[in-house]
Amino acid sequence: MTFMVGHKFPDVTVSAVMADGSIQEEFKVQDFAKGQYAVVFFYPLDFTFVCPTELVAFNKAMSKFEEMGVKVMGASVDSVHAHAAWRRTPLNEGGIGEVAYPLISDLNKELCAELGILTNGVSFRASYLIDKEGTVRHMVINDLPLGRSVSEMVRMVEALQFHEEHGEVCPANWKQGEEAISTTRESTGAYLAKQA
Secondary structure, eight states: OOOOOTTTTOOOOOOEEEEOOOOEEEEEEEEEEHTTTEEEEOSSSSSSSSHHHHHHHHHTTHHHHTTEEEEEEEESSSOOHHHHHHHOOOGTTOOOOSSSOOEEEOTTOHHHHHOOOTTTTTEEEEEEETTSSEEEEEEEEOOTOOOOOHHHHHHHHHHHHHHHHHBBBBBBOOOOTSOOOOSHHHHHHHHHHHHH
16 A cells, blocks of 8 residues: 555654664654654665755754644664764764754664655655644655755645644645635635736
8 A cells, every 4th residue: 555645654663863862772753743743754864965965954944843843853774873973973074963853763664665665775755744643744755866845844834733723725835924715616716816
């Protein structure tokens, strides 16, 4: 079965390097994010080229994610020891520094396989937005050379939280503070007429 939006995020036990640098041998996304929104993003490998730019970008956005009540986790098929070494490597040497979120080790590739994002022994650049009940509400998968947009993930969290609070739906390119629409033809028509 193909993993899709609307499914519960897989309940797989992995190991992880925590934000404080400690290693947790039995880590579950559901336990870490229990009752909160979560973003889990997969990247191909530590000590590569596009990957550190993404991890640093997520780290720079951590205050925004925390403000929105979102737990962030990075994940790859590397070991926790590789993750720990990468965190200790300075930015100017291709490291990521002490990022403020856990790095999951999917060393046996069980999580990547269940999500269907495994390619040639590594994961695609896949991002998942998970709601408070553990259901995936948004996912995007990029091919290996294509870095993702962290600001788009922030926008998607804002859109989900807006919808849950107000019941309205968010049109194309919606941003926080902009007009949303109700689920009627009249509301959509009025919105489109204003945009024309």
